[in-house]
Amino acid sequence: MEITSLDKLNSLKGLSGLSGLSRYGGKQALSADSSRNASFESMFNAAMNMINETNRYTNAAEEAQIAFALGLTDSTADLQVAQMKASLALQYTVAVRNGVLDAYKEIMNLQF
Numbered sequence: 001m002e003i004t005s006l007d008k009l010n011s012l013k014g015l016s017g018l019s020g021l022s023r024y025g026g027k028q029a030l031s032a033d034s035s036r037n038a039s040f041e042s043m044f045n046a047a048m049n050m051i052n053e054t055n056r057y058t059n060a061a062e063e064a065q066i067a068f069a070l071g072l073t074d075s076t077a078d079l080q081v082a083q084m085k086a087s088l089a090l091q092y093t094v095a096v097r098n099g100v101l102d103a104y105k106e107i108m109n110l111q112f
Helices: 005-011 016-024 026-070 076-108
Strands: none
Touching (some): 026 076
């Protein structure tokens, strides 16, 4: 359970009359903050999943290279497919990262 600033104010003795202020936008502001937090959390989780998937593909490609070098497998096609998956996943991750950095730089250059 998240404690909001309005809850902190209401918990102070002698300020119980502040609970009526929620009708002036307090609840709407709190719900907007929680929806922004949920949006950021979902975006962050998607980014972490993409990084983890890229890491899995890279590890699988390294394992395929080691198996091929040790003679455990003689399938160059499997090795090439694993390397291509890792390469594409890394390229996609870097492209998304660059897009996020460009958006951040654009936001930071905004003048209010």
